[in-house]
Amino acid sequence: MSSIKKIAVIGGGISGLLCCYALAVKGFEIILVDNEDFRDIPTNDQRAIVLSEASKIILQSIGLWQKIQPFSIPIKEVWVSEKKVFGRIKFNANELGLGALGWSICAQDLFMIISKAVLEKPNVVLKMKRLFEDFRTSENILSLELVDGSTEQVKNVDFIVGADGFDSKVRRKMRLHVTRKDYNQDAVVGNVVTTVKNTGVAIQKIFQHGSLALIPSGDYHYTFIFIVKKGFFKNYYKNKKALLDLIIELCGFPFGRYCSLEVCHDYSLFGSKVFYRHLKKFALVGNSRGTIHPSTAQGLNLGIRDIDELISLLNSDENFYNKSKVSKSKQFLSSRKSTEIFADLVALFYGERYLTTNFIRRVTIAAVATSRKLRKQFGRIGTGIDYIAR
Numbered sequence: 001m002s003s004i005k006k007i008a009v010i011g012g013g014i015s016g017l018l019c020c021y022a023l024a025v026k027g028f029e030i031i032l033v034d035n036e037d038f039r040d041i042p043t044n045d046q047r048a049i050v051l052s053e054a055s056k057i058i059l060q061s062i063g064l065w066q067k068i069q070p071f072s073i074p075i076k077e078v079w080v081s082e083k084k085v086f087g088r089i090k091f092n093a094n095e096l097g098l099g100a101l102g103w104s105i106c107a108q109d110l111f112m113i114i115s116k117a118v119l120e121k122p123n124v125v126l127k128m129k130r131l132f133e134d135f136r137t138s139e140n141i142l143s144l145e146l147v148d149g150s151t152e153q154v155k156n157v158d159f160i161v162g163a164d165g166f167d168s169k170v171r172r173k174m175r176l177h178v179t180r181k182d183y184n185q186d187a188v189v190g191n192v193v194t195t196v197k198n199t200g201v202a203i204q205k206i207f208q209h210g211s212l213a214l215i216p217s218g219d220y221h222y223t224f225i226f227i228v229k230k231g232f233f234k235n236y237y238k239n240k241k242a243l244l245d246l247i248i249e250l251c252g253f254p255f256g257r258y259c260s261l262e263v264c265h266d267y268s269l270f271g272s273k274v275f276y277r278h279l280k281k282f283a284l285v286g287n288s289r290g291t292i293h294p295s296t297a298q299g300l301n302l303g304i305r306d307i308d309e310l311i312s313l314l315n316s317d318e319n320f321y322n323k324s325k326v327s328k329s330k331q332f333l334s335s336r337k338s339t340e341i342f343a344d345l346v347a348l349f350y351g352e353r354y355l356t357t358n359f360i361r362r363v364t365i366a367a368v369a370t371s372r373k374l375r376k377q378f379g380r381i382g383t384g385i386d387y388i389a390r
């Protein structure tokens with residue numbers, strides 16, 4: 001792997017930009033390809049993204065955390081409960097011996113910080129408004145399609161990183177098997193302003209039609225994320241008062257009164273599972289390597305771990321794959337797979353309302369609420385600290 005000099009990163013979303021920056025820091029020559037141009041896209045994504053402890057440590061290692069931290073809010077506690085059901089889980093950073101369970105940052109700020117960092121790197125060449133078309137591995141020639149339908153060829157590219165999202169063309173080129181899932185759910189995301197300054201508490205409330213997360217995103221700001229059955233919000237979406245009433249009905253006033261509410265965006269939720277392996281000249285990071293349900297806020301965190309794993313691989317870090325040093329169970333707990341299974345289970349038990357799923361969800365919440373050991377285990381998955389400790 002050490003013979004690799006020039007790397008093309010396909011996809012300039014948040015994972016692609018991060019990957020591009022991390023590889024540039026490590027001294028590789030980078031070509032960043034995107035069918036849009038991240039410099040033109042109006043950055044109006046106001047939702048809070050939660051970065052985990054593992055992400056913080058990885059971002060620290062490439063010198064980016066120092067730029068992100070001033071814009072981030074530490075989350076010290078997460079309260080999980082179900083409406084009209086007794087019992088509440090309180091995940092607490094102290095219990096895990098951490099300063100915070102995660103850090104919330106406005107997606108727009110994160111995107112700006114990473115874009116700026118990429119633009120400052122002299123060893124990154126931008127190829128914007130170009131579609132990845134093909135990569136001829138025998139001759140190391142990358143073919144890109146321009147908007148007018150013509151083709152541009154880039155020579156001497158040693159390695160391709162696919163960061164081209166859910167419907168990845170690079171993944172197709174790698175001939176990896178993928179299964180897709182339509183969750184048949186919408187996420188409706190927005191922000192509320194409160195009268196009491198946040199103390200680092202995030203809330204997750206399960207209710208009859210889905211779940212609601214309230215995540216601190218500023219001194220007096222919270223991002224709300226409703227995840228509900230498709231179509232449920234047809235009458236709510238434009239009706240701020242109805243949304244606010246629903247938030248009050250579910251959570252009450254733990255942060256004082258709500259002063260104003262803005263809806264930012266809605267998303268149809270899809271997932272993909274990829275039977276993944278790195279190839280000699282290809283790797284995937286982010287949503288192209290698997291897209292998970294957002295209820296555990298792990299999607300980008302997994303993308304950051306993919307990037308870290310890729311750097312270790314490109315540096316021919318023997319220890320990274322020296323599996324004998326770590327027990328099988330620890331290897332599994334630190335893997336992408338275990339986080340994907342965790343996210344799938346949470347999505348299933350938060351989303352479905354059958355007698356059996358209701359029963360399992362309520363028993364699990366009661367068990368985790370009363371068992372410090374279980375809370376620590378769930379906390380370790382959520383913060384990704386087993387990945388760092390591997």
Ligand SMILES: Cc1cc2nc3c(=O)[nH]c(=O)nc-3n(C[C@H](O)[C@H](O)[C@H](O)COP(=O)(O)OP(=O)(O)OC[C@H]3O[C@@H](n4cnc5c(N)ncnc54)[C@H](O)[C@@H]3O)c2cc1C
Nearest residue numbers: 011013014015034035050132164165286287297299300301
């Ligand atoms: C409601 C919601 C809340 C979330 N909250 C969190 C959270 O709190 N924490 C967290 O970690 N994650 C969270 N996520 C997940 C996170 O948003 C995603 O994991 C992340 O945005 C994925 O980014 P990506 O760069 O991998 O993919 P994308 O954003 O899809 O980027 C793909 C890029 O590739 C480009 N592209 C595609 N095809 C081609 C081609 N052929 N040639 C060239 N370019 C191409 C596209 O233009 C695009 O720029 C959340 C997701 C949702 C929906």
